[in-house]
Amino acid sequence: MLRSNPAPRKLVTEQLRSYPAAKAGIPELANVKHVFVKAAARPNNRAENSHQPTRERHMHGFRDPGRTQAFLLTFCPIRQHFALKRRLLRASLYCKQLAARFVAWHEFAGLAQNPSTAF
Template sequence: MPRLPAAIISCAVCWYHRFNLSLRDIEELLLERGVSVTYKSVHNWCDRFGAQFARRAKAARDRPGSTWHMDELFVNLRGEPYVLWRAVDEHGTELDVLMHKRRDKAAAKRFWRLLRSNPVPRRIVTDRLRGYPAAKVEIPELAGVKHVFVKAAARVNNRAKNSHQPTRRRERQMLGFRDPRRT
């Protein structure tokens, strides 16, 4: 098979990571455009170039908003429960995610540290998980940040809850996750 131009590979990887498409959907879209590839090729491209695409997309986006919504979600990975920590800004832009085995202060602290690459927010909205304030106290940059706690039913943290929907949809489609990188 002849080697394909970088623009086609980049487009396929972009579609896979940006939209909720399966590998076979991307194979069909490329075929409609006259490019014959297998879904396995698309899978290999996503594994090989996916991290580069994510870095470029993160660098190209606007500065995050001043209000962060943080939430966690339980997912099954190879039949074991894991916690997927997620932070989104007030516009719904995902700031970062962390997959961890536990839902405690140490995991929250690790997640706060992961978010250091973003500018410090003015306000943080979380649920009533006790790990958030305990970990926030130990990080000096977050000392002056207003921390708002919401009840699960209050719908103030809907930005974070809505960002879980594509993950849940993908989990149903794949009948559970098998690879932490794809989760």
């Protein structure tokens, strides 16, 4: 791949000893400046957090794992009700389906708030 593309001007890596050894094994990188950065505690935090399971990712705002689980048990079905596959729908159909789901939700929430009016 390096033969078909120009070599980079700078190679930025952490301070691991394996990187210079790997760079020495590639002749195209012989004249490339190698810059070491200090390995921080969480330099790629955004990438790491995106690969966490749902429970761990959503727990960041909660102190108690039990409260997190209780919230997710309630929130997940509600979210799924409104989570349409937008990329598969035309805009007009998406708006109609979302409006219908909101009407259904308001009817359900109205019954839940005033259970005496249901009978």
